[in-house]
Amino acid sequence: MGKAMNHREGSVMVLGGGIAGIQAALDLTELGFYVYLVEKSPAVGGVMAQLDKTFPTNDCSL
């Protein structure tokens, strides 16, 4: 997702870098768009990064 330039055609801003924002950003880059992922905390990951396992398969969350 590299360094931001001042003007990029075809870019999308994703506000919030939890699992939803990350997935949207990943899909958009795959679909050919530049993404600004704007997250208010110092790291992306959101609440999912705080979870241990996930329901119902008990897969690791990180």
Next chain:
Amino acid sequence: MLTNADLLALEGTPGNFTATVNLRPRYIDADSCTACGLCTQYCPRHHVDPYNEGLSITRPIHIDYAQAVPATYYIDPSSCLFLQHETCQICVPVCQSHAINFKQQPEERKLQIGAVILSPGFGKIDPKTLAKFGYGKHPDVVTSFEFERMTTASGPFMGEIKCFSDGRHPKRLAFIQCVGSRDIGCNNGYCSSVCCMYAIKEALVTKEHDPEVDITIFYMDIRTQGKDFDAARERAEAIGIKFVRAKVADVTPWENRLQLTYATLDGQHKFEPFDLVVLSVGLESPKDAKKIADITRIDLNKYDFCATNAFNPLQTSQQGIVVAGAFQGPKDIPESVTQSSAAASLAAASLKQVRGRGVEMKTYPEEQKVAADDEVRIGVFVCHCGINISSVVDCAAVANYAGDMKNVTFYTENLYSCSQDAQEVIKKKIKEHKLNRVVIAACSPRTHEPLFQETLRDAGLNRNLFEMVNIRDQCSWVHAGEPELATIKSKDLVRMAVAKARLIQPLPEQTVPVTAKALVIGAGVAGMTAALNLAEQGFDSVLIEKGDAVGGNLHHLHHTLAGDAVQSHLQTLVDKVTKSKKVDVLCNAELVQTAGFIGNFSSVIASGKGKTRVEQTVDHGVIIVATGGREHRPDKYLLGKSKKVVTQQELEKQLAGKAKTRAPGSIVMIQCAGSRGDDLNYCSKVCCNHALKNILKVKEINPDSQIVVLYRDMRTYGFAEDAYMEARKLGVVFIPYEVDRKPEVTEKGAKIQVRFFDSIMQEEVVMSPDLVALSVGIVPDDTDTLSKLLKLPVTANNFFLEAHVKLRPVELAVSGVYVCGLAHGPKPVDETIVQAQAAAAKAAIPLVKGYVKVDPIVSSVEQDKCIGCGLCVSLCPYGAIVMQKVDGKRKAETIAASCKACGICAAHCPTFAISMGGFTNEQINSQIVAFGATGDR
């Protein structure tokens, strides 16, 4: 990626927005920080760690967790001695890479963007709401978020669950559900839709820690309506977790324990002591929801979540701005992930004219040629993983041991092999020592192999000239108590990896072109939405429908729970689909045969009726399966035998009619008449909402109508809870029944009788209503044929099985095939639409790229050895091997683009003609030999 950033303003119009973003300083230079952690060790100030829900102490200068992205430390200004009082600055000289910079200032940036996706997540319930359950007063009352950190091995207590009051291990644990949800006391009338699942998960995890713990979950309704979620609940019950339907009134201290006061359905008041009480707190709208709404001018609903409607579930009230995740309404991870992909497809469709303009492609140096007879020069890197490995394994000894091995030209240790600076070291050493094989002894290849392979590519080496040894999970973690043996095992594993590395060869990176067209199977709301979305993104599709006309189940629906008219939406969809030049609709059509693989499918489709039936061949790059489902027809409760017994769908039709008698004077509704262990093993997810929708309509037409609903759990999740509340206010009676005491429906003359056990009055009741309405559930529509034709796995309940329940919810096991709608599992219209948009997003990815990359690790057939038995073809779960005629003989051949490298073919080939790239028989044999040859290096 802009972290520590706040959105300040958004101006402009769709396609041409300007966002102003404020970047708060980290006070640490991201390019210099190596994430070594020294600063945190030296920082003298304590800081309550929000990542661990305040259960542990960190320092103002820290990183939230080891895997955080970006992997740069930061200083929390709220407790830093320098930033608050201009003293200290100990961290500045401590940092070896001079990354600390207190002069950093906030920076405002303007971003030119075409579209916006809002995914700010959810907020937390106010502690004031939790106080009525003793939270904040009694140390042993914790929230589920805190409990999640307590049970986590990487959490503040390394997964040891203890009472905060005196450190004892709890023997009796209670979960209280619906704390801050379904509670008008705190203005959260909605259901948070996730708490039942996480409570069951946390209870199961606790049981894993200590099977002796006695766990009770106090609930109103257990809402495990997601796909295969009920099975987990049953698993929990089977291992002794108790579910008690009761609202807890009070939590009071009782000796060193906590006493719960609660009332059960039969009116008994009970008291029970517990050691630890977990509050299953709900999800609230994000704290800054109002601020976001002010800046972006979007509408919020009455609970301050983003307002959307059922037919356009992700579109906000502002064009060019879409929403995804919990901000749209409380939801779990798979739903959020699905919405994100869908939101991406909507944004992509709105900006298709400028697609690809802003993206830079990463370039790699030219790949260095490594021939089979070149001298093997292996570099071995042993990772300390901070102290994760080195506190148990003697890393220096392992590295030195490797250094003595044949062909090892370079060896060293890294503190964190995955850190930015270590990557640079690895690249430098590859060039300096002309390494042509790299062995890294570190953590799991599952998480880190791609990273190291990327480093090899950056250094001009083929990424398959790499071997990874997992000395963390397999040595330091499992043998934490036996450091010497762990070190010996690490040496063994490294010796084996080096033996294999001597034999590994570069594997070619291949790409195959893609036919930019989709085949969409099924023209219900899912199929039509997916095809239209693809059209909006600029791609053609062929939409085939088994029936006479497009539309599917929407023909049976008249309005949604929120009151939106279904038929007008259906008409719009049908018009769009039939008029679109990019969608080719074929009715009375079915798939006869499909050959090929992602990017290059070729299908034979038969369409038309009788004499006009024709077969045609369509070339396409992707397949979207939207074959749908239908109402289940149980052979019980007199359905089909008595005119007075109807399904909810039939009742809906009746209610949409014109006759005055369409709303009967008395109705008994039976929920789960087919689902959840009746005929079907699963919850059909939509029936509770469907029943409520009809109830409200009946009450609208005939307010005097008396309605009794017999249910097991009312699963009106999310905002549908409002409708449930409204129905109760209108006097509708809801009575739960147990699965072993189901209601009975009999005919007595012209009358119909319903006999059931009233769990509130504790007695048998007989009623003679005018009508009985059954919530019958949903079954998939003939997934068998398609699953055989396309080799798609299905679940035990015959729905298509997604590639990964959480992270790849619309992809199927076969590359290039995606699923949406009822074919995936029961779900309401809005979720179907979102899923269809998500499937379109995923399907569009190969179409946009125009090519697919083939993973180099695939099987290959040595045609000389192949005897053409076809065993591999019949065993391959992905349809990735085909038989070809070569010089008149049958020979197997791998379709590299479809192969998932599972190795089943290679393991079963009777003549050893098949080998796996990167895992040849010679390579694996060499590892086994090296394992036994302890003295031989």
